[in-house]
Structure formats: structure tokens, C-alpha cells
Amino acid sequence: MAHMKPSYTTTFTVGAVSGLILALSLFTYFAAAGAVRSFTAELEGSDVIPSFASSASATWYLAILSGLIGGAIIAVGARAASRVIDPETSGGSLWLVIPLGGTIAAIIAMVVLPLGVTVLGTISEGNAIIGIGDMVILVAIAGITAGGVVASLATAISRPTVPTDDPELLTV
DSSP states (O other), X not given: OOOOOOOHHHHHHHXXXXXXXXXXXXXXXXXXXXXXXXXXXEEETTEEEEEEEEEHHHHHHHHHHHHHHHHHHHHHHHHHHHHHHOTTOOOOOHHHHHHHHHHHHHHHXXXXXXXXXXXXXXXXTTEEEEEHHHHHHHHHHHHHHHHHHHHHHHHHHHSOOOOOXXXXXXOO
């Protein structure tokens, strides 16, 4: 039976878009559920910037929890798609893909968010204070990066390369 060649660019793109949607959705959910304590308005020159203040530990907890959940969902989706495309492959177990996806996404979120809050906002008296627009950008960056990486790795584990004779690979 002929095997479809995996498209790593498509996998990364779909994972990145899925990561963006999941990251923004999870951030909005957890912020509304109480992770964000208060909304304020910061004065920067003559501009008023809407921002929120939450405890730094709640913000990092939100990053870890969102990364774990979002990464696991993307990993399961990528593995399911890989199995539908090529059901005869002997790819990695679901029990390998889920924790790997969640862990990688949580690590990426914990790199992007604290660094971004430190650069774009302030951490004062245990509170992380950052403009809402800046936080949305940070969450989007974390989601796009984590989603693309997790989807690519989950697909690579679920559809390992199979050596075949392919004359297109040797075409000059």
C-alpha cells in the first residue's frame, strides 16, 4: 500500500493556529474564573492603557495549567489525524504523546509569559501588572509556538518515517 508523505509545514501551521485558539480561549477562561484579580488603567504619558494585575504566582500557574491542557489537546488531535491518514503505522502510544505534548507546551508557556511580563510589564510586590494588549500578544506567541512544536512532534512520533522506494526523492 502506498504511504502518504507527511507535510511538516502543514502540520506546524495547523498546530500553530490550533495553539493560538486554545491559548487565547484557555487564558480567557482562567482569567474570568478568577486568576486575574483586578483590572486597572495605567497612565503612560497622555495614554491610558487598560491593564490587569494578578499575583505573579497565579499568572505562572495559569501558564502551566493552560500549557498542560492545550498541549495535551493538540497532541491528541495530531496523533488522531496521523492515525486517520496512515492507520497501518506503528507509531508511538497515546500515553507517550499526551504527557509529552502537555509538558512541552507548559515549558514554552513558562518561558514566554514570565519573560514577557518582565519585559513588557512590571512585577511589583508579588503582582504581575501588564497591559491587556501586551498580555494577549504574549499568550498568542506562546500558543502559536507551543501548538506548532507539539503538533509536529506528536505527528513525528505517531507517523515514524518508513523507508520506501520513492523516485521523486532522487530527482535532480
